[in-house]
Amino acid sequence: MAPIATLSCKESFTISHYLNSPLLSNTANKRVYGECNNPAVHSHEYTVEVITRGTVDTSIGTVMSLSDLKSLLKSTVANKLHGRNLDYEINFFRTVPSTMENLAIFIWQSMKQDLDEPELLYEVKLTDNEQNCVVYNGSGGYVQRKGQTLLTSDTD
Template sequence: MPPGPGRLARVSRCLGFSACHRLHSPSLSNEENLKLFGKCNNPNGHGHNYKVVVTVRGEIDPVSGMVINLTDLKEHMQEAIMKPLDHKNLDKDVEYFADVVSTTENVAVFIWENLQKRLPPGTLYKVKVYETDQNIVVYKGEETTHER
């Protein structure tokens, strides 16, 4: 028997991109930046092979059996993540990071905001960015410090 109406599911899709950046805050002195960011403050930058997991949520369509067409999700991710970020210097090639420190936390916010513009309202659930196998950021958009 097929699932009844109102069944909710979460669907995730992964991709990888490569980019370089320098962790550096214009609000801090060079000495403070070096102390805070260490080797990641290298004036010539450094690179990562990022992995991103995007999760959407919604009702399983009784006709298609899908929450979202994965082909559509793949295209949205291509436009929102790969085109602006892959093989880029985040600080120099991505306007968003001209005034925002290119930490993985802020990369996750950038991806969230770009996907929000493309996906049906209320479907984006989570963006998970792996800077390395050990450094991972999860961003769910709706959570802010002002809501506590």
């Protein structure tokens, strides 16, 4: 049996946003998100770790090319998100709150779409200040259908 291993890569980026759900009233948004529900926006510096898992390729001795993973992470995540206001500049967040959980889902879906072997994607770990962390493994997600964002499984 071929050995199975994980390979991960990290990238840091800064975004701005404010937490607000279009499905909640102003009062409920303030209660749920507290001081983060302020249209004057605030910023975060996140570190994302993308973890792949698969059979070690005997020809290269790794799950996939680390340089390919680094390059993809940079182009798929950092170049698209760094310095952006999620709520106004990234279409995905026009209909879902720009929470850490939804940001991890967005990164997962972006990486899954751009990977040559999407089945290797294992986890996305998003950390804010080393105090807060979200780990997403592809269970459920969002799809755009007829102008609506719907929660679904990425296997649907």
